[in-house]
Amino acid sequence: MNDKCKNSAPIGVFDSGVGGLTVVREIVRQLPDENIVYFGDTARVPYGSKSKNTIIRFSEQIIRFLKTKDVKAIVIACNTASALALDAVRHEFDVPIIGVVIPGARAAVEATQDNKVGVIGTDATVQSGMYTKIIQGMNPDIQVIEKACPLFVPLVEEGFKEHVVTEEIIEYYLQSMKESDIDAMILGCTHYPLLRSKIRSYMGERIQIVNPAYETAMDLKQLLKEGNMANDRSKMHSHYEFYVSDTAEKFRQFANTVMPFDVPETNVVNIEEY
Amino acid sequence: MNDKCKNSAPIGVFDSGVGGLTVVREIVRQLPDENIVYFGDTARVPYGSKSKNTIIRFSEQIIRFLKTKDVKAIVIACNTASALALDAVRHEFDVPIIGVVIPGARAAVEATQDNKVGVIGTDATVQSGMYTKIIQGMNPDIQVIEKACPLFVPLVEEGFKEHVVTEEIIEYYLQSMKESDIDAMILGCTHYPLLRSKIRSYMGERIQIVNPAYETAMDLKQLLKEGNMANDRSKMHSHYEFYVSDTAEKFRQFANTVMPFDVPETNVVNIEEY
Numbered sequence: 001m002n003d004k005c006k007n008s009a010p011i012g013v014f015d016s017g018v019g020g021l022t023v024v025r026e027i028v029r030q031l032p033d034e035n036i037v038y039f040g041d042t043a044r045v046p047y048g049s050k051s052k053n054t055i056i057r058f059s060e061q062i063i064r065f066l067k068t069k070d071v072k073a074i075v076i077a078c079n080t081a082s083a084l085a086l087d088a089v090r091h092e093f094d095v096p097i098i099g100v101v102i103p104g105a106r107a108a109v110e111a112t113q114d115n116k117v118g119v120i121g122t123d124a125t126v127q128s129g130m131y132t133k134i135i136q137g138m139n140p141d142i143q144v145i146e147k148a149c150p151l152f153v154p155l156v157e158e159g160f161k162e163h164v165v166t167e168e169i170i171e172y173y174l175q176s177m178k179e180s181d182i183d184a185m186i187l188g189c190t191h192y193p194l195l196r197s198k199i200r201s202y203m204g205e206r207i208q209i210v211n212p213a214y215e216t217a218m219d220l221k222q223l224l225k226e227g228n229m230a231n232d233r234s235k236m237h238s239h240y241e242f243y244v245s246d247t248a249e250k251f252r253q254f255a256n257t258v259m260p261f262d263v264p265e266t267n268v269v270n271i272e273e274y
Numbered sequence: 275m276n277d278k279c280k281n282s283a284p285i286g287v288f289d290s291g292v293g294g295l296t297v298v299r300e301i302v303r304q305l306p307d308e309n310i311v312y313f314g315d316t317a318r319v320p321y322g323s324k325s326k327n328t329i330i331r332f333s334e335q336i337i338r339f340l341k342t343k344d345v346k347a348i349v350i351a352c353n354t355a356s357a358l359a360l361d362a363v364r365h366e367f368d369v370p371i372i373g374v375v376i377p378g379a380r381a382a383v384e385a386t387q388d389n390k391v392g393v394i395g396t397d398a399t400v401q402s403g404m405y406t407k408i409i410q411g412m413n414p415d416i417q418v419i420e421k422a423c424p425l426f427v428p429l430v431e432e433g434f435k436e437h438v439v440t441e442e443i444i445e446y447y448l449q450s451m452k453e454s455d456i457d458a459m460i461l462g463c464t465h466y467p468l469l470r471s472k473i474r475s476y477m478g479e480r481i482q483i484v485n486p487a488y489e490t491a492m493d494l495k496q497l498l499k500e501g502n503m504a505n506d507r508s509k510m511h512s513h514y515e516f517y518v519s520d521t522a523e524k525f526r527q528f529a530n531t532v533m534p535f536d537v538p539e540t541n542v543v544n545i546e547e548y
Contacts, residue, residue: 043318044317050316050317053520150428155425165442168438168439169439172437172439246324270331
């Protein structure tokens with residue numbers, strides 16, 4: 001690939017399903033000139049209840065698929081895959097790969113005044129302890145409280161965002177975190193920004209809520225700049241392609257509630273072949 | 275395989291994850307002399323939100339794996355896979371395969387006095403309309419009301435069986451069914467028997483609740499008898515093997531709450547290779 005081709009090559013973004021679209025939305029906002037190829041592993045979603053080996057194997061297959069699209073960089077938009085697979089795949093592939101955990105951790109380190117940060121995520125993310133490790137690698141004085149909230153994803157996906165049971169389940173999961181004296185909280189799963197207002201109203205205004213998507217897009221911008229890989233042909237219309245491993249019509253429905261434009265056709269890929 | 279070997283060959287049972295163990299439990303009760311090989315697709319669970327093509331492909335892989343264990347018959351313990359894949363795989367493989375939908379439908383047809391049956395299941399099961407098709411094939415006068423209850427599975431898996439929000443979600447899903455005049459209701463997902471007492475107390479004593487697991491074990495017994503395949507060496511200890519596609523420790527935890535004996539080690543299989 002010559003340099004010109006490389007700059008117009010797309011960014012690959014992947015997630016276990018639809019949640020990563022909240023990261024795509026942020027990349028589109030901050031990097032409107034970049035082309036994007038998105039892959040959502042809708043045949044094998046969710047990742048949050050699965051093991052490290054399985055999540056690494058799935059991530060490797062997806063990266064091999066994205067490389068067939070000549071991506072110039074890859075964003076793991078899924079917190080679970082970022083926490084469990086980034087270290088493994090980063091050394092395995094010759095394309096720059098970033099996840100959402102490091103950017104999210106950095107934002108929380110900047111946000112906390114009292115050196116006390118809360119992290120909510122899937123079972124797998126919380127069990128990995130990766131957020132704690134990275135935050136304390138940045139500042140060993142910060143205390144981190146992690147809490148798995150495994151019902152948040154199905155509640156969002158089944159359209160219970162505004163239902164009263166969602167408030168009760170938020171209280172069930174977050175009561176002890178509310179009673180602690182954290183002053184910053186990371187939404188460590190790409191679905192959780194969709195519950196942001198309910199989480200905010202339960203946790204109170206004092207707590208800064210960190211959505212890693214924003215910082216991840218910033219990191220991507222920096223990566224492209226440093227590598228001289230940014231696409232500067234701003235006159236051209238950016239091109240977005242969406243791939244999934246299962247033909248769930250839900251993908252498009254959900255995508256159209258998240259994205260600032262109509263999501264066109266989605267293409268189905270047999271990801272197990274990669 | 276000679277006849278003697280065939281009779282001592284195991285029954286293959288599979289499910290998207292752990293739910294099918296409620297069917298294994300019933301087979302163990304009714305057919306204590308049979309050996310069983312169980313496969314739970316814990317790497318790709320759940321199936322209930324996925325498409326027909328994907329569920330057929332997953333089922334084919336699992337049947338190919340079970341055939342390497344020389345099973346003499348296969349039970350699809352998952353309602354979603356029974357509803358969407360049984361027709362396809364039954365004609366494709368040279369081993370007898372039964373699902374849970376036909377036995378469950380038959381039990382409901384026998385149970386209803388007023389010719390009005392309710393069915394609850396996953397999105398995919400309900401969208402397939404398979405229960406309605408089969409019930410009305412048995413008795414065209416029966417009216418069938420189907421309702422998808424997609425949050426029941428995560429509620430069971432996340433340990434919310436006894437939580438008050440589960441009662442609220444039961445009411446949310448089942449209110450219209452309660453207000454209809456059904457007198458029999460099929461628990462059309464293998465997880466739902468674990469919510470049976472809460473569903474029963476919401477729906478009231480008038481309604482007969484049908485768990486297809488019982489009838490499925492009866493059908494299996496009949497199949498083995500007709501094919502002269504039953505294992506009659508009752509002096510020997512029956513042997514149970516458990517395979518999963520992901521090493522979720524949850525599998526064993528859950529299995530030990532469902533099965534009448536301690537579930538020994540589980541073996542991990544890379545099911546995508548089949």
